[in-house]
Amino acid sequence: MTQNWGDGQPGGYQNYGGLPMAPVDTSQPHVPRPGVVVSAAVLAFVQSGFTALTALTALTTLVMIFVATQRTGSQGVLAQGIWITQAISVAALISGGVLLLTGKNRAVLVAGNALHLTLSMLWIIVAVRLPGVDLDPEDPSGAKGGLVLIAVVFSVLPVISLIQAGLQSVGTWLRYQRGRY
Numbered sequence: 796m797t798q799n800w801g802d803g804q805p806g807g808y809q810n811y812g813g814l815p816m817a818p819v820d821t822s823q824p825h826v827p828r829p830g831v832v833v834s835a836a837v838l839a840f841v842q843s844g845f846t847a848l849t850a851l852t853a854l855t856t857l858v859m860i861f862v863a864t865q866r867t868g869s870q871g872v873l874a875q876g877i878w879i880t881q882a883i884s885v886a887a888l889i890s891g892g893v894l895l896l897t898g899k900n901r902a903v904l905v906a907g908n909a910l911h912l913t914l915s916m917l918w919i920i921v922a923v924r925l926p927g928v929d930l931d932p933e934d935p936s937g938a939k940g941g942l943v944l945i946a947v948v949f950s951v952l953p954v955i956s957l958i959q960a961g962l963q964s965v966g967t968w969l970r971y972q973r974g975r976y
Contacts, residue, residue: 826971828898835959836892839904842911842952843888849949850881877917884911888953898972901960908953908960915953918946 853874884907891904922942959965 826968829962829964829968831959831962832895832965832968835904835956835965836896838952838956838959839888839892839895839907842949842956843885843892843907845949845952846881846888846911847885850878850885853881854878873921877914877921880910880914880917884914895960895965898969901965901969904960905957908957911953912950912957915946915950918949919943922946 887903887907887910891901891907895901895904919942922939
């Protein structure tokens, strides 16, 4: 049985010169990309930018402080460990956002967000245990309160991105993209 396409074009489209249109492939269903996929990836990109800026600022500040005070040992190792973790987090968030947008997988984005949340918790622990400065509940504008507030603010975007990447619609779309539906 042959189909009558009218003037030879599917769907009754007129072709005024040029190459003929290819027939529409209906063998595989088309599943549009959910908006939360784009949103989760964009939040990861924004968070990685914020983290990169603060990591470079923290690195510069810590180097100046350690050179000025000639500190070494466990404080230097902790500072270096935090900076390396921030760099890994930035790389994971960027690559995870790209992988999610292209429909490959969401594991790297989830790992990057989890790493960043762990990093925020580490900053809170460092702030609370900061020697020589008390965390005064009456005056949270001090050094410890400011560091805790920054760590909490920096954990908002990864939490939202993590929730969005874990939605069922994202998983369904990823399965369709990989051909496993």
